[in-house]
Amino acid sequence: MTQSPAERLQIRRSARNGWWLSTPALVLLFVAAAGPLVIMLIYSFLTPGQYGNVVGVFSTDGWRGIIWSKDIFTDEYVLADAHMTIFWRSLSLSMMTTIFTFIVGFPTAWFIATRPPSQRAMWLFLITIPFWTNLLIRTYAINEVLRKEGLVNLVFLNLGIIDQPLEMLYGPFAIFVGMTYVYLPLMVLPLFAAIDRFDMKLLEAGYDLYASRMQVLRRIIMPIVKPGIIAGSILVFVPSLGAYVTPRVLGGGKQMMIGNFIELQFGQGRNWPLGAALSMALLVVVMIALLVYVRYANKDGGKHHG
């Protein structure tokens, strides 16, 4: 059915209004969120200045510095072991956090979703509060639990499980605990959304057809709530990869993750192009992960819940 000129005019006007109304937000976001990324990209191709900042000389050293470092004596490019350690640490910590938050988050989401409707809002509220609490406060709270005079040591010492207080802080373990604690709600919420949509009658059908409880979990529940699992995993993996506060507070100075390493370049490291390049690289990795999710969600989304 073709549209009349009057209809087309109205549609165009509606679209134009839509654009006009969105413009202030777009401008603000471009100036203070998206635009600066472009400038950062440019900076990644410049040369470090003497006292920080950059000089306007083109160079790919920023990008090369991600993986290689120039030997100060021979001017050769060698693999930067220290960098690799940091990348590997970030990647492994993020993955461990993602996996562990899934292992404890899935039962939690299942629990909330199977509460009677009258209780459900309360449980959701309880899992959401920590999510909105200041990241710093939450990280510091883990500090209170893990340090030498903290809660865990207090309890263990009093119970006689250990003689000396355990040194748990300022290592990968503390960062792992901190990130799990901080990002757990981000795993639980999408899982809950997926489980909430799940048709419980399918469980009855599974048991009717001789499945054990584990088989029902593995063969019926998991495949159907997979979109929620992917969403939760992305929501945990992405921020934990770029974590800055948690490794800084709980890792001491030594256990740097990518976020801290980036900051270093703008501080003592005095290598802004490297810092910019690292940030862009991090952004690219995150974008790839998001694209993978979007692709997967669009491929399978909706079909399982019809």
Place this chain on the structure above:
Amino acid sequence: MTEEVTISARNVIKAFGQGSASVRALDDVSVDIRKGEFFTLLGPSGCGKTTLLRLIAGFEMPTGGTIELDGVDITTLPPNKRPVNTVFQSYALFPHLTVAQNIGFGLQMQGKPAAQVKARTNEMLELVKLESLANRKVGQMSGGQQQRVALARALAPQPKVLLLDEPLSALDLQLRKEMQSELKRLQMETGITFVFVTHDQEEALTMSDRIGVMSNGKLQQVGTPKEIYTTPKNRFVASFIGETNFLPGTAEDGAVRLSNGDRIAVETLRAVDKGRAVTVTVRPEQVRIGPAGKDALAAKVTSLVYFGTDTHCHVALSDGTEIVVRLQSPASGDAGLSIGQDVGISFGPGAAQVVED
């Protein structure tokens, strides 16, 4: 169909809620279902038929009473340990699996070897005529096709009893009639005991070997369709199945005297009942209209309703009691009766039954 009993429910009680607010969905129900029969639980919604089915399947446990399967007490057995399979009202097909994978699921869970699973799945696909859709995901199929998948999936593990929870209620009339004969054919071919739940009395009458009529958590009557229809035990069964007329009166010797003095001969009246207030029930198609005379009850025609194949004639006795008469419409369409006409009412032999209230 043998006389051998496969499912035996004894004094089953199922209560929901606590204390004074507790409601009995099943109130002391006992029934025996025979091996190889097509048994239907029939009743209005809320009568407890689905609850009883779920107790047999194992999704709920009774508050009291026992359930036995082939002599084994299965009352507290979890559903995945009972050799009983269910066809759900909403089908409950696994959306992430294909038709073939759905059908083979039960056998896989039982740990049967892959070759056997495949062979049996193909057998089932042939049985319900869905061979071409074996690798289709179930979400893209019509209601009728989904229903057949649900059926095949439940039959594949060769259960001792197949439970069907109003499986045809979501289908349109045409499809429903087709599936009714399909189900009957399947049952006779496989010889598996079917326990079928429905609220549609016509469905129950056409498909069942025996029917259990339920109301308010109690089993009202169990019998063959013919028995249920012609000799209903109480008022509920009489009015739930088909249409009927109710005539209140007092019991006498071999007859019931109506309030207007008319006397109806009833064969099955016991001597003990003499003097009691009873209700007579007569099916509309067993009422005869003839000329007014001394062997017939005096009545006046109050209305005529033309139904195509039938014509319903409403008549009123001298005390106002209304009787509906079902006549086969004559070829001309005109039953030859007119409103206000005086007629005589009589009943066929054995047509008048006395029912408990």
Place this chain on the structure above:
Amino acid sequence: MARSSFSVARLPGFATTAVLVFFALYLPIFTLVAYSFNASQSVAVWGGFSLEWYAKAWDNQQVKDATLRSLIIAVSAALIATTVATMAALGTTRRREFKGQGFIYVMINQPLMVPEIVTAVALLILFGILKTNAAEIGGPIGYFVDTVMNKGLGFIILAHSAFCIPFAYLPIRARLEGMDLSLETAAADLYATPWQTFRRITLPLMAPGIVAGAMLAFVISLDDVVITEFVKGAGQDTLPTYMLGQLRRQLTPEINAISTMLLAVTVVLLTAFFLLTRKKD
């Protein structure tokens, strides 16, 4: 005679794990709050119940300045973000989907998808350029950049406003989409101009969503650490960045007291938000 039921939704160990998780989720926070009342300085020993750390925090000039700054920034950013997000929500809902609408969604939600450290660094660079070149630009613009933006909290407010936009946008949009269009049609039928309809019908009906969005933006701005840390100038600490600095030095329960107060504010606002957005049928 009661029997045990077969619960289909029960999975072994799940309920226990869930309860343990909730417990583990709140335990650290309770510990932190509990220690804020500890009379003794050494955080190991419980020296008795005391409010001295709260008193110390209240007396601490740096804390007071930082809190004031946080509030100014949060209120400003919330106002700007909410206004701009309201317009954007009005522009992207309840109309035929137009070309480029997807682009607008991506832009609005972009702060949610980009790691904070990346945005922080990018803003550091951009604002750095503006700050150093302010003197060279000269004139009113240079003055503006130097005073309001740099020495005033302008740059920080600008940054916060931007990343608060998606948080304000989502509840407003949700509210708009759930609104009954026929009410506005009725108003038009009763001779109201589009502006009158907007002011008298649409806006009041949207109000709960706008308030919810503003509150969310306020909380997000109040809590921000990373971006503020990179964008702030010397002596421009907000409460979270002050706390971050303190964590590097000696730890006294004063930090706990400050944290507890911030926590209380967040919980109150969140509860209000939850109650506001509960669907009342």
